[in-house]
Amino acid sequence: MRIFEEMESEVRGYIRSFPTVFDRAEGSELFDESGARFIDFFAGAGTLNYGHNNPIVTDAMIQYLQHKGILHGLDKATVAKRAFLQKFRDTILAPRDLKYKVQFTGPTGTNAVETALKLARMVKKRSNIISFTNGYHGLTMGALAATGNYFYKDESYGSRINTAFMPYDGFLGEGVDTIDYMRRFLADGSSGVDLPAAVIVETVQGEGGINVAGIEWLKNLQAVCREFDILLIVDDIQVGNGRTGTFFSFERAGIHPDMVCLSKSIGGGLPMALLLIRPELDQWQPGEHTGTFRGNNLAFVAATQTLRYWDNDDLVKAVAYKGDIIEKTLNKMVEDYPQLEPKVRGIGMVWGLEMAPGLAGEASRQAFARGLVIETAGANDQVLKFLPSLLIGEDILHEGLGIVRDCLALLVENQQSIMTGQ
Structure with missing residues (x-):
C-alpha cells in the first residue's frame, strides 16, 4: 500500500x-x-x-475493440451511439410512454446535474433552485450548491447562492406534510425563497441515508411544480437502472419529470452520464454546452448490452x-x-x-x-x-x-x- x-x-x-x-x-x-x-x-x-x-458486456467490448471501433468521438455520429440510442428508445422509453431527448453530458453524474441546472435556469429565466435536506447531487460547483451535507462544503470554495433547501419527506417527523410546507414558501412573496427554475430530488436518497420518499409525497411534489411553473428534475444517478425494482425510480409514483439525470450503472461499469429532457425544453444552441468526453463509445457498447436485461x-x-x-x-x-x-x-x-x-x-x-x-x-x-x-x-x-x-x-x-x- x-x-x-x-x-x-x-x-x-x-x-x-x-x-x-x-x-x-x-x-x-x-x-x-x-x-x-x-x-x-x-x-x-x-x-x-x-x-x-x-460476460455479455465484456464480450461485446472485446469484439468492438478488435474491430477497431471508434473510442473517442465527441458528439459525432457513431455506430455504437446509434445502437445505444435505438435500444434505449425501444426498450426503456417507448414501453413507458416517455418522450425524452437524450443529451450526453460528460463522464460522471455531476456533469448531468450541472447540465440540468444550467438548462433549467436558461429555459425559465430564473436562477433559484430548490433542493432537499440530506440531498446529494455531486461535488462540482452547481451540484455542490444543491448538496445538503456540509462535510463537502466550505465557505472558502463552496457557493450556496441561488439554492434553497426544503425538508425531504419525513425530515420533520411523521405527520408533517413537507410539500405543504414548501407550497407555503412558494405562495408567499415575502417568504424569502425566490420562485425557482427547478426542483431537484432523489426519490430515494442514497448518500443521505437511504431515505425513501413516499408515493403521495412525490405526486404532490410534481403537482406543486406544475402549479408554480417549476421544472422537476429527478436525480436517478444512484437509484436508477433498476435499483428500486423498476428501471426508473420514479415509476412507482407514476410521475413524469421534466428532466432525469442518469449515470453510474447506465454505462455498464464505464464512465457515462446523460440527461433526459422533455423535447420542448431542449432549447440549446448547437455547441452551447459541450464536453470532451461526452461521447464514450465503449460505454455505449456496454450500455446497449445491459439494456438487454430489460427486454422482459x-x-x-x-x-x-x-x-x-x-x-x-x-x-x-x-x-x-x-x-x-x-x-x-x-x-x-x-x-x-x-x-x-x-x-x-x-x-x-x-x-x-x-x-x-x-x-x-x-x-x-x-x-x-x-x-x-x-x-x-x-x-x-x-x-x-x-x-x-x-x-x-x-x-x-x-x-x-x-x-x-x-
Missing part, C-alpha cells in the same frame, strides 16, 4: 475503508492480489448494478425477490439486536440499517475483516448501506447477510463487555 500513501492525494477515501490492493472481480466477488475473496455489497456506489465484468420482466421479479430477502433478514436483525438501536428502511435492492452513533462504521470495518465490502451512508455515517449487484446469486447474498449478522453480534458482545468492565 506504500505507493498509494506516497503518491496519491489525501482526498482518497474508499481505500481507507477497504485497505487492500484489489486485483480482479467477477459478478459479486472481488479478489485482492493475495487471492483473498470479498463479497461486494458496495457495487461501485451503484455503478455495478449488473455486476463486475459481466425477469430482472424486475429478481429484484423484488432478493429485495424481500434483504428486508426480512434485516428486520430479523433489528428484532435480535435491539441494543444497537437499529432501524431498517429501503426499497428494491437499496437498503439501510441505521444504528446508534459510531456503530455502522465499526460494523463496516468488521465486515471487511470477514470478507464483505459494505459502506456507510447518512449525515453522520450512521447507516450501513446495502447496495449489492442486482444480479447477485442468492447463495452469495445470504452469505454476505450472514457476515453482517456476525458483525452485529460482535458489536453487542463488545457493548456488554464494556458495561461489565471486562
Whole structure:
C-alpha cells in the first residue's frame, strides 16, 4: 500500500475503508492480489448494478475493440451511439410512454446535474433552485450548491447562492406534510425563497441515508411544480437502472419529470452520464454546452448490452425477490439486536440499517475483516448501506447477510463487555 500513501492525494477515501490492493472481480466477488475473496455489497456506489465484468458486456467490448471501433468521438455520429440510442428508445422509453431527448453530458453524474441546472435556469429565466435536506447531487460547483451535507462544503470554495433547501419527506417527523410546507414558501412573496427554475430530488436518497420518499409525497411534489411553473428534475444517478425494482425510480409514483439525470450503472461499469429532457425544453444552441468526453463509445457498447436485461420482466421479479430477502433478514436483525438501536428502511435492492452513533462504521470495518465490502451512508455515517449487484446469486447474498449478522453480534458482545468492565 506504500505507493498509494506516497503518491496519491489525501482526498482518497474508499481505500481507507477497504485497505487492500484489489486485483480482479467477477459478478459479486472481488479478489485482492493475495487471492483473498470479498463479497461486494458496495457495487461501485451503484455503478455495478449488473455486476463486475459481466460476460455479455465484456464480450461485446472485446469484439468492438478488435474491430477497431471508434473510442473517442465527441458528439459525432457513431455506430455504437446509434445502437445505444435505438435500444434505449425501444426498450426503456417507448414501453413507458416517455418522450425524452437524450443529451450526453460528460463522464460522471455531476456533469448531468450541472447540465440540468444550467438548462433549467436558461429555459425559465430564473436562477433559484430548490433542493432537499440530506440531498446529494455531486461535488462540482452547481451540484455542490444543491448538496445538503456540509462535510463537502466550505465557505472558502463552496457557493450556496441561488439554492434553497426544503425538508425531504419525513425530515420533520411523521405527520408533517413537507410539500405543504414548501407550497407555503412558494405562495408567499415575502417568504424569502425566490420562485425557482427547478426542483431537484432523489426519490430515494442514497448518500443521505437511504431515505425513501413516499408515493403521495412525490405526486404532490410534481403537482406543486406544475402549479408554480417549476421544472422537476429527478436525480436517478444512484437509484436508477433498476435499483428500486423498476428501471426508473420514479415509476412507482407514476410521475413524469421534466428532466432525469442518469449515470453510474447506465454505462455498464464505464464512465457515462446523460440527461433526459422533455423535447420542448431542449432549447440549446448547437455547441452551447459541450464536453470532451461526452461521447464514450465503449460505454455505449456496454450500455446497449445491459439494456438487454430489460427486454422482459425477469430482472424486475429478481429484484423484488432478493429485495424481500434483504428486508426480512434485516428486520430479523433489528428484532435480535435491539441494543444497537437499529432501524431498517429501503426499497428494491437499496437498503439501510441505521444504528446508534459510531456503530455502522465499526460494523463496516468488521465486515471487511470477514470478507464483505459494505459502506456507510447518512449525515453522520450512521447507516450501513446495502447496495449489492442486482444480479447477485442468492447463495452469495445470504452469505454476505450472514457476515453482517456476525458483525452485529460482535458489536453487542463488545457493548456488554464494556458495561461489565471486562
